[in-house]
Amino acid sequence: MVKLSVNGEQHELDIDPATPLLWVLRDHLNLTGTKYGCGISQCGACTVLLNGQTVRSCTFPVSQVKDAEVLTIEGLSEDRSHPVQQAWIEEDVPQCGYCQSGQILTATALLRDKSNPTDADIDKVMTNICRCGTYQRIRAAIHKAAEKQGA
Amino acid sequence: MKTITRRQLMKSGATAAGGMMISFHIPAFGKAEPYKPWETDNAEINAWLVIDPDDTITIRVAQSEMGEGVFTSMPMLVAEELEADWRNVRAEYASVNRSIREDRVYKRMGTGGSGAVRRSREYLQKAGAEAREKLIKAAAEKWYVDPKDCYADYGRVHHRSSDRSINYGAIAADAAKVSVANVEIKKPKDFNLLGLPKNRLDVPAKVDGSAQFGMDVRVPGMVYAAVVHCPVLGGTVRSFRFNAIRNNPGVLEAVKLENGVAVVAEHYWQAKTASEQLPVDWNIGEEGKTSSEQFKNEFMAALKEDGVVVASDGDSHTAMEQANNSIESDYIVPYLAHACMEPLNCTVHIQDDRVDVWTGTQNPESALAAAADVAGVAPEKVYVHNCFLGGGFGRRSNPDYVREAVAIAREIGKPVQMIWSREEDMRQGRYRPMAAMRFKAGFDRDKNLTAYTNHSVAHSILAEIRPDSVEDGVDRTSVEGLQNMPYAAANKKITHTIKNTHMTTWFWRSVGSSQNAFALECFVDEMAAAAEKDPLQFRRELLAGHPEMLNVLNELARKADWGKSMPKGSAQGLAIHESFGSIVGQVAEVTISTDGELKVDKIVSAVDCGNLVNPKTAEMQIESGIIYGLTAALYGKLTIEQGRILETNFDTYHMVHMDEAPVMETHFALAGGDKWGGMGEPGLPPTAPAVCNAIYKVTGKRIRSLPIKSYVLQRA
Numbered sequence: 001m002v003k004l005s006v007n008g009e010q011h012e013l014d015i016d017p018a019t020p021l022l023w024v025l026r027d028h029l030n031l032t033g034t035k036y037g038c039g040i041s042q043c044g045a046c047t048v049l050l051n052g053q054t055v056r057s058c059t060f061p062v063s064q065v066k067d068a069e070v071l072t073i074e075g076l077s078e079d080r081s082h083p084v085q086q087a088w089i090e091e092d093v094p095q096c097g098y099c100q101s102g103q104i105l106t107a108t109a110l111l112r113d114k115s116n117p118t119d120a121d122i123d124k125v126m127t128n129i130c131r132c133g134t135y136q137r138i139r140a141a142i143h144k145a146a147e148k149q150g151a
Numbered sequence: 152m153k154t155i156t157r158r159q160l161m162k163s164g165a166t167a168a169g170g171m172m173i174s175f176h177i178p179a180f181g182k183a184e185p186y187k188p189w190e191t192d193n194a195e196i197n198a199w200l201v202i203d204p205d206d207t208i209t210i211r212v213a214q215s216e217m218g219e220g221v222f223t224s225m226p227m228l229v230a231e232e233l234e235a236d237w238r239n240v241r242a243e244y245a246s247v248n249r250s251i252r253e254d255r256v257y258k259r260m261g262t263g264g265s266g267a268v269r270r271s272r273e274y275l276q277k278a279g280a281e282a283r284e285k286l287i288k289a290a291a292e293k294w295y296v297d298p299k300d301c302y303a304d305y306g307r308v309h310h311r312s313s314d315r316s317i318n319y320g321a322i323a324a325d326a327a328k329v330s331v332a333n334v335e336i337k338k339p340k341d342f343n344l345l346g347l348p349k350n351r352l353d354v355p356a357k358v359d360g361s362a363q364f365g366m367d368v369r370v371p372g373m374v375y376a377a378v379v380h381c382p383v384l385g386g387t388v389r390s391f392r393f394n395a396i397r398n399n400p401g402v403l404e405a406v407k408l409e410n411g412v413a414v415v416a417e418h419y420w421q422a423k424t425a426s427e428q429l430p431v432d433w434n435i436g437e438e439g440k441t442s443s444e445q446f447k448n449e450f451m452a453a454l455k456e457d458g459v460v461v462a463s464d465g466d467s468h469t470a471m472e473q474a475n476n477s478i479e480s481d482y483i484v485p486y487l488a489h490a491c492m493e494p495l496n497c498t499v500h501i502q503d504d505r506v507d508v509w510t511g512t513q514n515p516e517s518a519l520a521a522a523a524d525v526a527g528v529a530p531e532k533v534y535v536h537n538c539f540l541g542g543g544f545g546r547r548s549n550p551d552y553v554r555e556a557v558a559i560a561r562e563i564g565k566p567v568q569m570i571w572s573r574e575e576d577m578r579q580g581r582y583r584p585m586a587a588m589r590f591k592a593g594f595d596r597d598k599n600l601t602a603y604t605n606h607s608v609a610h611s612i613l614a615e616i617r618p619d620s621v622e623d624g625v626d627r628t629s630v631e632g633l634q635n636m637p638y639a640a641a642n643k644k645i646t647h648t649i650k651n652t653h654m655t656t657w658f659w660r661s662v663g664s665s666q667n668a669f670a671l672e673c674f675v676d677e678m679a680a681a682a683e684k685d686p687l688q689f690r691r692e693l694l695a696g697h698p699e700m701l702n703v704l705n706e707l708a709r710k711a712d713w714g715k716s717m718p719k720g721s722a723q724g725l726a727i728h729e730s731f732g733s734i735v736g737q738v739a740e741v742t743i744s745t746d747g748e749l750k751v752d753k754i755v756s757a758v759d760c761g762n763l764v765n766p767k768t769a770e771m772q773i774e775s776g777i778i779y780g781l782t783a784a785l786y787g788k789l790t791i792e793q794g795r796i797l798e799t800n801f802d803t804y805h806m807v808h809m810d811e812a813p814v815m816e817t818h819f820a821l822a823g824g825d826k827w828g829g830m831g832e833p834g835l836p837p838t839a840p841a842v843c844n845a846i847y848k849v850t851g852k853r854i855r856s857l858p859i860k861s862y863v864l865q866r867a
Contacts, residue, residue: 129801
């Protein structure tokens with residue numbers, strides 16, 4: 001049995017502990033907002049937060065989660081009211097949208113560490129791939145979210 | 152070596168899970184016949200739109216939302232004519248099953264060729280106008296007044312002679328029952344919605360994880376399939392040893408496909424892990440001895456051949472001989488993968504009376520036809536439920552993955568979700584063709600261009616998939632941009648040679664223009680240098696006969712401040728290209744550090760797509776085309792060794808990331824009139840040449856093959 005706390009909910013699952021967290025979230029807990037993109041921690045579409053830190057869940061065995069609290073896009077807010085989600089909506093960031101859960105959670109972690117990140121901070125932390133090329137709007141949305149959080 | 156398929160397992164009475172009986176609950180699913188997913192309790196004014204009593208307007212979208220914004224732009228076209236309150240509008244996919252049952256009521260459902268607005272604008276406007284007139288007529292009948300004395304505005308019908316008005320929701324049910332004839336659409340000067348920047352309707356669902364992509368579909372009782380394909384395209388399965396994985400956790404069975412094996416398990420991770428451990432013996436022919444180096448040599452050798460004449464003017468041969476000076480250059484580009492963020496996947500449920508397919512497809516009609524064909528049922532019994540597409544770029548208009556998923560579902564008799572791993576997605580690509588181009592230009596004593604020849608050698612998509620549409624040895628998609636080269640040359644000759652390899656090709660964002668604009672626009676800079684002219688001035692002179700291109704060029708030069716002084720190591724580069732009905736010019740600003748690191752700092756675009764539906768999504772498409780094109784320009788290449796593709800994931804098939812994304816500025820220089828150009832692709836072609844032309848200014852080195860990162864760059 002693997003014990004897991006996701007978005008504040010406790011789960012006990014009868015699964016192979018080597019299963020990557022990504023597939024546990026998607027296929028066992030039906031939290032499909034976390035995406036599969038590459039399976040080798042390259043693209044970041046599978047990013048979730050573990051105690052507030054980003055983790056690329058596609059290569060992270062569920063057994064390693066232990067007591068940490070997992071936050072997925074579904075748990076970020078009840079009603080898209082998180083400042084990062086609000087900024088994403090206002091800047092109309094997503095195109096196809098597939099990478100955006102990972103982008104939003106990575107930005108959330110960045111803003112927790114640095115309340116007012118510079119462009120260089122954004123370049124360093126935002127390493128998730130977006131094939132639609134929404135980078136410029138992501139950058140603007142992060143700055144906007146920083147303003148909102150500061151306000 | 153023993154091959155076990157499901158049929159054999161059933162015969163032997165064993166289960167694929169190694170003797171353990173696993174039962175699946177497959178609940179009844181939509182038993183009503185005929186099944187009509189489009190039926191609604193609310194008022195369907197026509198096939199395109201439904202109005203609820205609370206004034207919510209649902210507009211059906213027959214194009215595929217893959218990021219380009221059709222879930223917003225298509226409803227805008229309808230809502231403009233409907234005089235709707237835009238805040239009440241929501242979008243949903245139109246049913247392809249209904250379209251084939253009802254004489255193609257949704258017309259063209261494929262999304263590609265930057266054609267969503269170009270090809271469906273008018274009938275969507277008419278659908279909105281018809282609904283508007285029906286609402287007016289229903290209100291007039293209710294009030295016993297002349298409909299001519301009524302008008303629609305902002306979601307209400309008004310009576311001119313009195314102050315009566317009524318909201319659409321209150322008369323929608325009546326409006327659905329009346330009929331109107333000869334409705335007229337508005338003149339552009341009367342638009343009050345088209346041309347205004349509107350937020351995307353699909354964004355809220357894309358910031359909270361609720362947007363449903365193909366991979367997010369969950370069907371009760373569903374199992375998962377991972378597929379291993381022959382690593383060499385064209386190879387087939389000789390045998391496989393299911394015994395090696397049959398006791399793996401969750402594994403249910405394996406299905407032999409022509410070019411691969413599907414491993415089916417209770418969960419995807421189990422299926423994927425087992426598929427990677429499955430020993431498969433492949434039949435690989437001569438394709439297994441090929442390499443990209445060999446292809447390159449063969450394409451370059453074919454540049455020396457004469458080729459088929461595509462276009463010709465004057466006597467280029469004599470003019471070239473008589474030229475005072477001439478230049479010649481060869482360009483070459485590799486095969487490329489689409490690499491959509493969402494690896495290809497498809498979910499299928501086959502029941503006695505129906506087949507359901509959930510996937511993200513750019514072409515629900517071809518997906519439906521493919522599913523019907525493989526399942527062996529009438530098309531009317533197939534329901535393709537389109538999802539949001541995690542990228543398309545052309546790849547998702549090919550139904551190969553749908554065929555495969557239906558074949559697996561047919562064999563296992565359970566609802567199944569097939570997911571290709573990133574590696575399989577890369578290896579089973581339908582690639583952007585490889586192409587090589589030779590250009591020659593001759594000048595007179597006064598440095599005027601007098602002769603121009605171009606010979607291209609390209610892998611032909613059409614020769615591979617629709618040989619009948621290859622005209623006299625020319626695949627027109629291969630010579631887009633070369634055949635219609637816009638620069639004035641009194642004597643010119645354009646020739647072409649088709650050269651196909653075992654690689655499978657398909658339409659890749661901007662198709663022929665993706666490679667041709669790179670080569671042509673770089674060569675135009677070479678010609679400008681030979682003519683001792685500024686690249687902008689040279690283009691202006693030779694585009695004098697193309698006022699719309701000239702207009703874009705001039706707007707671009709102004710907005711980008713062409714010729715401004717740049718710091719050491721930095722320079723501007725220029726390119727312009729027309730494709731899919733739109734002209735896009737770009738100026739790239741690049742910097743090369745003292746240790747040779749390239750940074751593309753900024754790209755300014757000027758765009759003429761004639762008219763705009765939604766300036767916001769139009770601008771996003773230019774930005775998207777730039778990043779997609781920049782990734783291809785900087786990094787894009789597939790290396791083939793022993794017939795196998797080496798770049799199978801993002802660790803080797805590199806993408807532009809945030810830190811490399813340039814600042815992008817988009818300006819519109821619209822011709823207006825009847826011109827409604829495409830937006831999804833035209834932003835891409837000028838990016839590579841604009842960047843390469845800027846690099847030349849810093850390094851003195853011409854980039855004549857892509858990707859750029861294969862060059863060592865140094866400041867001159």
